Amino acid sequence: xxxxxxxxxxxxxxxxxxxxxxxxxxxxxxxxxxxxxxxxxxxxxxxxxxxxxxxxxxxxxxxxxxxxxxxxxxxxxxxxxxxxxxxxxxxxxxxxxxxxxxxxxxxxxxxxxxxxxxxxxxxxxxxxxxxxxxxxxxxxxxxxxxxxxxxxxxxxxxxxxxxxxxxxxxxxxxxxxxxxxxxxxxxxxxxxxxxxxxxxxxxxxxxxxxxxxxxxxxxxxxxxxxxxxxxxxxxxxxxxxxxxxxxxxxxxxxxxxxxxxxxxxxxxxxxxxxxxxxxxxxxxxxxxxxxxxxxxxxxxxxxxxxxxxxxxxxxxxxxxxxxxxxxxxxxxxxxxxxxxxxxxxxxxxxxxxxxxxxxxxxxxxxxxxxxxxxxxxxxxxxxxxxxxxxxxxxxxxxxxxxxxxxxxxxxxxxxxxxxxxxxxxxxxxxxxxxxxxxxxxxxxxxxxxxxxxxxxxxxxxxxxxxxxxxxxxxxxxxxxxxxxxxxxxxxxxxxxxxxxxxxxxxxxxxxxxxxxxxxxxxxxxxxxxxxxxxxxxxxxxxxxxxxxxxxxxxxxxxxxxxxxxxxxxxxxxxxxxxxxxxxxx
Numbered sequence: 001x002x003x004x005x006x007x008x009x010x011x012x013x014x015x016x017x018x019x020x021x022x023x024x025x026x027x028x029x030x031x032x033x034x035x036x037x038x039x040x041x042x043x044x045x046x047x048x049x050x051x052x053x054x055x056x057x058x059x060x061x062x063x064x065x066x067x068x069x070x071x072x073x074x075x076x077x078x079x080x081x082x083x084x085x086x087x088x089x090x091x092x093x094x095x096x097x098x099x100x101x102x103x104x105x106x107x108x109x110x111x112x113x114x115x116x117x118x119x120x121x122x123x124x125x126x127x128x129x130x131x132x133x134x135x136x137x138x139x140x141x142x143x144x145x146x147x148x149x150x151x152x153x154x155x156x157x158x159x160x161x162x163x164x165x166x167x168x169x170x171x172x173x174x175x176x177x178x179x180x181x182x183x184x185x186x187x188x189x190x191x192x193x194x195x196x197x198x199x200x201x202x203x204x205x206x207x208x209x210x211x212x213x214x215x216x217x218x219x220x221x222x223x224x225x226x227x228x229x230x231x232x233x234x235x236x237x238x239x240x241x242x243x244x245x246x247x248x249x250x251x252x253x254x255x256x257x258x259x260x261x262x263x264x265x266x267x268x269x270x271x272x273x274x275x276x277x278x279x280x281x282x283x284x285x286x287x288x289x290x291x292x293x294x295x296x297x298x299x300x301x302x303x304x305x306x307x308x309x310x311x312x313x314x315x316x317x318x319x320x321x322x323x324x325x326x327x328x329x330x331x332x333x334x335x336x337x338x339x340x341x342x343x344x345x346x347x348x349x350x351x352x353x354x355x356x357x358x359x360x361x362x363x364x365x366x367x368x369x370x371x372x373x374x375x376x377x378x379x380x381x382x383x384x385x386x387x388x389x390x391x392x393x394x395x396x397x398x399x400x401x402x403x404x405x406x407x408x409x410x411x412x413x414x415x416x417x418x419x420x421x422x423x424x425x426x427x428x429x430x431x432x433x434x435x436x437x438x439x440x441x442x443x444x445x446x447x448x449x450x451x452x453x454x455x456x457x458x459x460x461x462x463x464x465x466x467x468x469x470x471x472x473x474x475x476x477x478x479x480x481x482x483x484x485x486x487x488x489x490x491x492x493x494x495x496x497x498x499x500x501x502x503x504x505x506x507x508x509x510x511x512x513x514x515x516x517x518x519x520x521x522x523x524x525x526x527x528x529x530x531x532x533x534x535x536x537x538x539x540x541x542x543x544x545x546x547x548x549x550x551x552x553x554x555x556x557x558x559x560x561x562x563x564x565x566x567x568x569x570x571x572x573x574x575x576x577x578x579x580x581x582x583x584x585x
Contacts, residue, residue, distance in 0.1 A: 042092020073103025074455025078462020261355020
């Protein structure tokens, strides 16, 4: 059946209350500006799925179909991170819902807006061991900002309005419009048979008489914004201060450090690793008594997770800490020693004046110059001296030498530019990069909410797709994902792409050292038996990545030397590809 243009359909017109309710609900999400929907197939969610297919047909949404709900959840996470808009996730009942849990936890701790539409049995089928039925409402506990168990629609005239209200409440909660705490939302939607009916939609039905043009205009604007300004905490001059930028800090941290004349200790995935005040080699300098030992105050933006030195400094007696986070209900607080929490901060007049004094310039200058010297020394050890008489035997040998982890981190960083996207897995290579790469204003992401390796491939695919699609694509470049071999294998199912959907411009760079060598650097490696370390921590693997790439339809390349690596990074495949880089344990 076809719904008329220019208004909502009459409830019951399709013969399936589930379909009519799904049209009202999803139509309102589209009007609110939601653009991406990730869907895993199932019988109980078929009304939602078929309406999504119609919305895709008329150009109102980008639909991403995935078999595995765990990968679907992380794909939605990546789409939401890059687009800045909530992503809908549709799944059927039972274990399908439970498989979303890892992505929901990551979104919860990272403050990423996701709206889960989990289909369920109606009340009369619950608690009687009905097939594929479990207790779905509240399954995610405190990780959701809102959880509504919506009864099965039965065709009442008020149900379109209820569906519209539900979409608005969900979007409000997911974006943190009033709570300043964005994150996941669960709408648990019960459906009775008939579970679906044929449906045909028109653009006017969804977006009004202006149709797609109006929809595109809405999507070019931020979806929602808070309507009240937050008070700004003024940071005075005086104490020797450093600015810490962790994941999600963004350019505001760099602006703050520059305005106050303070050193900026920015993690590689902070979004603030650039500018004249940057201290890239912050770990080594925090250990130095003449610099790190003299810190009296730290101002923290974002969520620092890549070093032990930062929490140790904050927990030290005599260090005052100010934590700045525009959103979220859980504050960074190592040792529970932080006493000042603020939604926004700025240097006051005394701080700006102090930055121009000899003491202020000396404090900043020593941090910045010491960092630059350390980076230069490291680069010199990895560099290839070139001869005026052409390439020498030693230079040729260096180009053919096996790739090291520092070499890999440097090469990927050099090859990435503002129109690219760079994603790191939560493993050893991000820490290598954090120790050595210089400042560059590029988009870098890593799942640091819980710092797990779950769904890393799916997250990167979401970031790639969101950056290259839409009314105004944000990126014409390539997305590079840098992972270890176990991180890739943990999410290998996400390599399965759906025929007919847009292909991500994604290059997965796999540092393959045969297992989890990150554990070799932990204290346990010096105390436990080597055989036990290998068995239960290193977990060796011998997977053939070339065959895996071929099985999933991805291009494959091998970079066993520096010259291979440079060539592969400067001319990546146009579509999805895997570049394997053998590394020595």
